[in-house]
Amino acid sequence: MQARLKIGSPKRNKRLQTGWEGFFPYYAGFPEQFVRDILESAKLGADSVVLDPWNGSGTTTYASSQLGLKSIGIDLNPVMIIVARARLLPPSEADHLRPLAASILSQLRSTPLVIATDDPLLSWFQPEAARLVRGIERNIRRSLVGGITKSPDGIHLDKISGTAATLYVALFAACRRLAVSLKSSNPTWIKLPKEDDDRLDPTAYAIAHQFAQNVRGMSDALAAKQLIEDAAGADFTAAASTIQLSDTANMTVPASSVDFVLTSPPYCTRIDYTAATRVELAVLGPLLKVKPRDLGRQMIGSVQVPQSMIEIDESWGRTCSSFLAGLKAHPSKASGGYYYKTHLDYFDKICRSLGRVTAALKPRGRAVFVVQDSYYKDIHNDLPQILKEMGTEAGLTFSNREDFHLRSMSDINPGRKNYKRPAGATESVLCFTKPD
16 A cells, blocks of 8 residues: 655745755745655655656755655756756865856956857846856856767756856856846746846946855855754765756656656746746857747747647547637637647647656656646636546546645736636645556
């Protein structure tokens, strides 16, 4: 008989994001304690493998490593690959972060850089500020990104060292801090300046200081983490985690190799996950193999119309088909065109991804999905029920569901007042088992 899972609220609590965890406050994730409770209660063996096919900022892979469990994290967004790799940096590496940052900043003076006229940083920063940010990025790249990441057959960001990733995260955080005046009511969004003259123009001191301060804070947090681990027992060793840059619908995890899946697929709430990290993508520009717009098209939940025709598949389930029929027939503008097509794209990618996840699970392996419902105008998009039906069609056995009511970002949209629908949203934890 399988152990009963301990399922707490999957809602992130900003008050708990302190110390090392405080440097990874990216939107759309669940808290570390939520993951630890589930994995500890699952009573997994020491050789078990945990998979998160939408790994995001790496909470599942990080918590798994801390519990001595091997893990695999998949994500299509290069920014999230960097963040997840940084999160796994061992505390033993704390001491050399500050000297590295000092060396990287000192190189700005000795090797000045001429910024390209099409550098994506120029979308947010005035030329001199963009040149300084790119100079820091270039020096991180030159000092810490070697032949494994930049190999003859291309760039492999999922091979980047934890140290390089950590310094990139420090630069990401610096840019976000410097761009605070461009934040919108949507926590995922940093606006583009309307005019060139409105671009950010921080001083060289402000840029260097913010980067150095972030590195110092990360070093201190890692050192404090080391003290805690030493007090807990000197034999502590984090388990290996593999971070892969991949499309979940086409991921290459070996069949029947995973014992436990814990993940949160992108919600069907029209959050553009690529746009949410577009400042970071601009920082990573020289290391990207794909343009941000093309990346956005590949993402689940893309706001771009798919390039190929997609038809409703019966494996999507009755609830999904009913929702799509209602959406297509809705009288509001573009419902039967643009919105219908982008929703078809979403459900097609989700369904294909669930097939891959099911194939990766071992018989009797378990899968936990955190999903949230939403509304299209006044039509309920019951994503938890849709995922339940899709998972069953994919070959999983549904075991239980726990619901948590929370505030929804859609409540801040003034357009919602035109339609009758409940405030907030339901975030559901769905549990499945793969039969023998």
